[in-house]
Amino acid sequence: MLKTFLLAGTAIAIGAGAAGSASAQISNDAVRIGVLNDRSGIYADLSGEGSAVAARMAAEEFGGNIAGAPIEIVVGDHQNKADIAANTARQWVDTDNVDVVADVPNSAAALAVQEIMRDRKHILLMSGPGSTDLTGKACSPYGFHWTYDNYAMAAGTGRAMYEQGNEKWFFLTADYAFGHSLENETTKMVQSLGGEVAGTVRHPLGTADFSSFLLQAQGSGADVIGLANAGSDTTNAIKQASEFGITQAGQNLAGLLLFITDVHALGLEAAQDLMLTTGFYWDRDDATREWSAKFESLHGSKPTMVHAGVYSAVRHYLQAVKDAGTDDADAVSAKMREMPVNDMFASDGKILPNGRMVHDMYLARVKKPSESQGPWDYYEIVSTMPADQAFLAPADSGCALVN
Amino acid sequence: MFELLGVPPQVLFGQLLLGLINGSFYALLSLGLAVIFGMLNVINFAHGAQYMLGAFAAYLLGQYAGIGYWWSLLLAPLAVGAFGIVLEKTMLSRLYKLDHLYGLLLTFGLALIIEGVFRQVYGVSGQPYPIPALLQGGQNLGFMFLPNYRGWVIVASLLICLATWYAIERTRLGAYLRAATENPVLVQAFGINVPVMITLTYGFGVALAGFAGVLAAPIYQVNPLMGSNLIIVVFAVVVIGGMGSILGAILTGFGLGILEGLTKVFYPEASNIVIFVVMAIVLLIKPAGLFGRER
Numbered sequence: 001m002l003k004t005f006l007l008a009g010t011a012i013a014i015g016a017g018a019a020g021s022a023s024a025q026i027s028n029d030a031v032r033i034g035v036l037n038d039r040s041g042i043y044a045d046l047s048g049e050g051s052a053v054a055a056r057m058a059a060e061e062f063g064g065n066i067a068g069a070p071i072e073i074v075v076g077d078h079q080n081k082a083d084i085a086a087n088t089a090r091q092w093v094d095t096d097n098v099d100v101v102a103d104v105p106n107s108a109a110a111l112a113v114q115e116i117m118r119d120r121k122h123i124l125l126m127s128g129p130g131s132t133d134l135t136g137k138a139c140s141p142y143g144f145h146w147t148y149d150n151y152a153m154a155a156g157t158g159r160a161m162y163e164q165g166n167e168k169w170f171f172l173t174a175d176y177a178f179g180h181s182l183e184n185e186t187t188k189m190v191q192s193l194g195g196e197v198a199g200t201v202r203h204p205l206g207t208a209d210f211s212s213f214l215l216q217a218q219g220s221g222a223d224v225i226g227l228a229n230a231g232s233d234t235t236n237a238i239k240q241a242s243e244f245g246i247t248q249a250g251q252n253l254a255g256l257l258l259f260i261t262d263v264h265a266l267g268l269e270a271a272q273d274l275m276l277t278t279g280f281y282w283d284r285d286d287a288t289r290e291w292s293a294k295f296e297s298l299h300g301s302k303p304t305m306v307h308a309g310v311y312s313a314v315r316h317y318l319q320a321v322k323d324a325g326t327d328d329a330d331a332v333s334a335k336m337r338e339m340p341v342n343d344m345f346a347s348d349g350k351i352l353p354n355g356r357m358v359h360d361m362y363l364a365r366v367k368k369p370s371e372s373q374g375p376w377d378y379y380e381i382v383s384t385m386p387a388d389q390a391f392l393a394p395a396d397s398g399c400a401l402v403n
Numbered sequence: 404m405f406e407l408l409g410v411p412p413q414v415l416f417g418q419l420l421l422g423l424i425n426g427s428f429y430a431l432l433s434l435g436l437a438v439i440f441g442m443l444n445v446i447n448f449a450h451g452a453q454y455m456l457g458a459f460a461a462y463l464l465g466q467y468a469g470i471g472y473w474w475s476l477l478l479a480p481l482a483v484g485a486f487g488i489v490l491e492k493t494m495l496s497r498l499y500k501l502d503h504l505y506g507l508l509l510t511f512g513l514a515l516i517i518e519g520v521f522r523q524v525y526g527v528s529g530q531p532y533p534i535p536a537l538l539q540g541g542q543n544l545g546f547m548f549l550p551n552y553r554g555w556v557i558v559a560s561l562l563i564c565l566a567t568w569y570a571i572e573r574t575r576l577g578a579y580l581r582a583a584t585e586n587p588v589l590v591q592a593f594g595i596n597v598p599v600m601i602t603l604t605y606g607f608g609v610a611l612a613g614f615a616g617v618l619a620a621p622i623y624q625v626n627p628l629m630g631s632n633l634i635i636v637v638f639a640v641v642v643i644g645g646m647g648s649i650l651g652a653i654l655t656g657f658g659l660g661i662l663e664g665l666t667k668v669f670y671p672e673a674s675n676i677v678i679f680v681v682m683a684i685v686l687l688i689k690p691a692g693l694f695g696r697e698r
Contacts, residue, residue, distance in 0.1 A: 208632055216668070219413075232529060
């Protein structure tokens with residue numbers, strides 16, 4: 001009796017061992033993806049829960065598991081604070097067995113998380129942040145910057161505005177890592193073309209009243225006011241510029257980073273004719289329309305480029321895990337770099353040695369109310385910027401991984 | 404042309420005027436807080452959320468009932484005030500016997516809940532609210548372009564502030580109110596219904612926040628977070644003016660708006676902390692606030 005019991009026990013143990021071997025290379029028998037972003041503050045609409053929805057959509061394409069190991073999505077709110085972001089990432093990686101962290105808007109938060117992930121040898125998929133330092137002096141062999149960056153914004157919107165005759169710039173800059181970087185990239189772009197910068201004001205993140213800064217910008221005599229900020233900072237500035245007659249008096253506005261949720265919040269009346277650069281627009285082709293319709297049915301709004309980028313990055317990561325047959329960070333990063341990125345977000349996207357994923361970017365104009373067919377029909381794509389022009393060459397990035 | 408610290412006078416006048424506009428909001432909001440604290444001894448942390456409710460009430464009235472700005476300016480504060488009365492009757496009134504801290508904690512919790520609900524339903528990007536047709540456009544003052552609507556904000560805020568000050572400090576009803584805060588038992592003995600008066604005072608303070616919210620709706624996005632951004636500054640204003648001082652709240656509100664406006668010219672990075680620096684200094688030198696009485 002006792003003998004039979006022991007035998008049965010051994011049989012179960014062997015069976016469990018055999019089942020385990022199918023996913024032996026997946027650590028802790030699960031692929032755990034942590035979507036870390038702002039879920040309650042000013043960037044919650046452009047990233048937030050939508051990014052988690054996008055990651056789940058990517059996981060679903062793999063049937064929710066890789067070689068029998070389930071794909072799990074966990075979420076975290078970093079509240080736009082670098083220390084909270086760093087602590088969450090550290091806890092996820094050290095104690096919760098999270099394999100990869102995704103999104104991380106707010107460059108200050110992303111820079112902090114990049115350090116932790118490099119140290120712990122875990123992959124970081126960045127869709128939300130804009131700072132070029134993430135693939136420059138703070139680059140990491142495990143850090144991938146996916147959707148856009150401030151150089152691309154400068155190369156797109158900055159150049160286009162200059163070519164329309166806006167030679168003298170004034171910057172309204174969000175006073176933290178992201179704003180500084182965006183201002184810096186655009187300044188370099190404008191100066192290289194022969195333009196000049198008349199002045200800059202740096203405002204705290206989450207400013208409600210921009211009238212004082214706008215008046216200073218008006219007094220500077222600049223041709224164009226470059227908004228080196230994002231989210232509700234940008235929408236408030238645009239709304240108040242129109243209220244104070246800035247644009248009517250002949251000064252132009254350049255929203256250097258504008259998301260479709262910002263345009264939605266402003267309404268076309270206030271946002272019409274703004275030029276912007278984007279990595280994704282839902283109404284670009286059949287594949288983007290189909291994916292976006294599914295996203296909308298799950299989330300209630302069309303995706304921003306950040307949402308689409310999270311999907312693309314997570315999908316690419318999962319494909320690499322599947323092909324490499326392991327979730328070991330070195331093997332998976334090598335595989336990710338080897339494969340071209342082909343999905344509804346990017347065609348023939350490539351990952352450069354500094355971790356920058358390069359793909360086509362789009363220069364768009366916000367439609368007039370009369371041109372729009374309905375909700376979310378907001379952009380007219382003016383031109384496509386090929387991948388090699390949209391992003392900084394790795395050799396110029398200052399990344400130590402590039403020789 | 405003379406310059407002041409490297410800033411041309413036109414720019415300076417412009418910034419002073421803009422400071423006055425922001426000060427209008429500080430004054431209206433801190434007035435409501437001061438009224439509530441003065442009469443109820445409750446630190447109303449839900450004030451920011453109630454300001455946001457005022458803006459949302461205007462937005463929702465416009466969206467679903469087709470009611471325009473001017474009617475909203477009357478109806479939205481009434482609705483928000485009524486909501487305040489419900490809160491007072493059902494929850495706040497149970498805490499009067501306890502320490503101030505309990506009222507603070509309750510209203511802080513309510514603020515988080517209200518904001519959370521609106522954030523869940525409307526997201527954080529905000530909803531657009533147009534400037535009423537009558538007040539579109541603006542005046543060229545020579546040194547700056549003043550949008551008509553901003554001018555109206557100053558006028559409306561001043562009117563309401565002065566009316567409130569007059570009602571509390573110069574009328575018979577105000578005298579009852581002030582007496583009831585000093586000695587509620589005695590005032591009740593004279594046949595005045597003190598609990599009802601306290602409830603209405605809270606409703607009025609909350610309605611002031613709602614009124615400020617409607618005023619703010621066309622300037623800022625109607626946004627669930629708009630109150631939490633402002634409430635801390637407004638508390639600093641009340642502390643500087645002196646907790647519970649009506650005139651102190653009004654004068655400090657306008658004054659600090661101007662100070663903040665000036666900071667935006669000389670050192671914009673510090674514009675969101677200058678008020679707290681002043682608060683720290685005032686607390687060190689005159690702990691009861693500029694217009695407050697030592698108790």
